[in-house]
Amino acid sequence: MANNKSAKKRIEINKRNRLRNRFYKSSVKTLTKFFFKDLEDYKISKNEDSKEKSKKTLQTIYSLLDKGTKKNIFHKNTAARRKSKLSMYLKLA
Template structure:
């Protein structure tokens, strides 16, 4: 256990940052799964509504990745790689 005031503060700050990082990382993973599931649906149906839905999910993933990069949750190259992979998966249809 921490013995001085600054060490106690660092523990609180580390906990806060860990929860923020976990939020961004888990949200990106969850949206990624939803995106891929809806992408498969769009591949089968070729419906315009499905494409709009997939595009909205992609935009929200981009937003979370960019915000996470700004807050140093993700390295900029990691975010770029993830965004590129998702864009290519939509593009190949």
């Protein structure tokens, strides 16, 4: 356990940052799963609604990746790589 005031403060800050980081990382993972699910639906049915849905999901993923990069949750190259791969999957569908 912390022995002084600054150590206690650092524990609280680390807890806050851990929760923030977990939110961004888990949200990106979850939305990526939804993106691939919508993409599979589009490949099977060729329904334009599925493609539009996956585009909207992709925009949300981009937004979370950019915000996470700005807050030093994701490295800039990691975010760029993920965005590039996801856009490639959409383009090939």
